[in-house]
Amino acid sequence: xxxxxxxxxxxxxxxxxxxxxxxxxxxxxxxxxxxxxxxxxxxxxxxxxxxxxxxxxxxxxxxxxxxxxxxxxxxxxxxxxxxxxxxxxxxxxxxxxxxxxxxxxxxxxxxxxxxxxxxxxxxxxxxxxxxxxxxxxxxxxxxxxxxxxxxxxxxxxxxxxxxxxxxxxxxxxxxxxxxxxxxxxxxxxxxxxxxxxxxxxxxxxxxxxxxxxxxxxxxxxxxxxxxxxxxxxxxxxxxxxxxxxxxxxxxxxxxxxxxxxxxxxxxxxx
Amino acid sequence: xxxxxxxxxxxxxxxxxxxxxxxxxxxxxxxxxxxxxxxxxxxxxxxxxxxxxxxxxxxxxxxxxxxxxxxxxxxxxxxxxxxxxxxxxxxxxxxxxxxxxxxxxxxxxxxxxxxxxxxxxxxxxxxxxxxxxxxxxxxxxxxxxxxxxxxxxxxxxxxxxxxxxxxxxxxxxxxxxxxxxxxxxxxxxxxxxx
Numbered sequence: 001x002x003x004x005x006x007x008x009x010x011x012x013x014x015x016x017x018x019x020x021x022x023x024x025x026x027x028x029x030x031x032x033x034x035x036x037x038x039x040x041x042x043x044x045x046x047x048x049x050x051x052x053x054x055x056x057x058x059x060x061x062x063x064x065x066x067x068x069x070x071x072x073x074x075x076x077x078x079x080x081x082x083x084x085x086x087x088x089x090x091x092x093x094x095x096x097x098x099x100x101x102x103x104x105x106x107x108x109x110x111x112x113x114x115x116x117x118x119x120x121x122x123x124x125x126x127x128x129x130x131x132x133x134x135x136x137x138x139x140x141x142x143x144x145x146x147x148x149x150x151x152x153x154x155x156x157x158x159x160x161x162x163x164x165x166x167x168x169x170x171x172x173x174x175x176x177x178x179x180x181x182x183x184x185x186x187x188x189x190x191x192x193x194x195x196x197x198x199x200x201x202x203x204x205x206x207x208x209x210x211x212x213x214x215x216x217x218x219x220x221x222x223x224x225x226x227x228x229x230x231x232x233x234x235x236x237x238x239x240x241x242x243x244x245x246x247x248x249x250x251x252x253x254x255x256x257x258x259x260x261x262x263x264x265x266x267x268x269x270x
Numbered sequence: 271x272x273x274x275x276x277x278x279x280x281x282x283x284x285x286x287x288x289x290x291x292x293x294x295x296x297x298x299x300x301x302x303x304x305x306x307x308x309x310x311x312x313x314x315x316x317x318x319x320x321x322x323x324x325x326x327x328x329x330x331x332x333x334x335x336x337x338x339x340x341x342x343x344x345x346x347x348x349x350x351x352x353x354x355x356x357x358x359x360x361x362x363x364x365x366x367x368x369x370x371x372x373x374x375x376x377x378x379x380x381x382x383x384x385x386x387x388x389x390x391x392x393x394x395x396x397x398x399x400x401x402x403x404x405x406x407x408x409x410x411x412x413x414x415x416x417x418x419x420x421x422x423x424x425x426x427x428x429x430x431x432x433x434x435x436x437x438x439x440x441x442x443x444x445x446x447x448x449x450x451x452x453x454x455x456x457x458x459x460x461x462x463x464x
Binding site for chain 1: 290293294295297298301311314315318319320322323324327337340341344345347348349392393396397400411414415416417418420421428429436437439440443444446447450
């Protein structure tokens with residue numbers, strides 16, 4: 001074994017993450033190579049030092065008390081001055097009078113609302129749909145290729161628009177199926193990607209950037225002259241963007257940056 | 271026993287109790303990810319709030335530490351990492367290799383070996399060296415060494431192959447070692463003497 005090939009195996013040995021044959025191989029090499037033996041000892045010492053640093057930071061009693069009280073719904077046992085910054089969902093930021101006004105208008109002008117696209121609670125819809133599809137509560141139409149999925153979904157809306165598709169082959173994912181969802185009179189094409197133990201859903205609907213969640217993080221791509229809106233809940237991340245009269249949202253447990261990269265590639269391609 | 275398992279209030283209580291056991295480790299991660307104590311506190315509070323709100327999504331029998339770490343990392347990524355990344359974003363995400371190269375150019379500011387360095391000094395040096403490490407190399411170190419996660423758990427959180435975790439760890443430890451060698455050599459000598 002060459003010393004440069006041994007480097008990563010040394011790391012695996014330090015972390016006790018090697019397969020049996022890898023372990024035998026590197027241990028034999030270490031017996032013969034003093035330089036790599038030294039390298040192994042250095043790395044082991046470094047890991048130990050980092051672990052020591054890792055155990056040296058403790059949560060203050062005050063913060064522990066605040067988190068405990070948050071969890072138990074009790075008044076803070078810590079200093080009340082320490083409060084959690086709000087990272088709320090868009091709907092939580094809508095003032096109650098505004099909600100009341102919307103409800104009043106819906107009651108007063110039903111015809112108006114029946115004939116116009118309704119503002120959707122995008123985060124709630126896409127995240128809930130993602131979970132339902134993942135659990136199998138929503139059964140998708142399976143297809144053999146991305147083209148078939150695209151054709152099926154386009155046909156389901158009479159060809160009025162087509163789903164956005166993304167090149168996720170780099171992460172060994174492919175489109176496996178899709179489904180048409182209809183919410184508040186608006187049609188949403190859902191494309192499902194799967195592979196490598198990762199699950200991604202893509203939502204395409206007619207709309208504008210006004211549909212973007214008000215509380216989303218906005219990223220401006222000055223090169224492509226596009227805005228990307230990111231939001232998340234629990235372990236799920238989502239990226240929203242507009243292309244022409246189409247709204248596209250990608251949802252997955254993938255890191256947001258990876259989703260952004262996929263969306264931006266797709267946006268450039270189309 | 272069966273009743274307790276299906277009583278939502280008790281389930282939630284048990285989840286909360288189990289989750290609190292990971293508080294210190296998660297705070298350490300948040301602290302080293304965000305680099306500012308006040309941000310770490312916010313990240314930790316938000317992580318626990320989100321975890322409790324979504325506790326039914328947690329699969330009993332799997333690693334709660336890894337699950338909580340994933341929530342923490344996702345939140346950090348969305349609300350803190352982008353503040354720095356926006357510049358890169360507009361530069362076609364070209365930070366992949368630049369970061370490491372830039373970091374490697376950074377000089378070694380260690381004052382030199384000392385016979386008996388204080389533990390606190392080592393902590394300061396490691397904390398500072400970690401701060402300078404590009405995120406793609408820093409995060410695997412934080413997850414595996416400080417977060418005590420396996421390669422597979424770290425790979426799941428970062429959505430990358432296990433092999434990538436190993437290669438990044440290998441690279442990042444070499445980068446760190448350049449900064450810390452005087453300290454770590456003494457520490458390892460101390461180990462061997464014991």
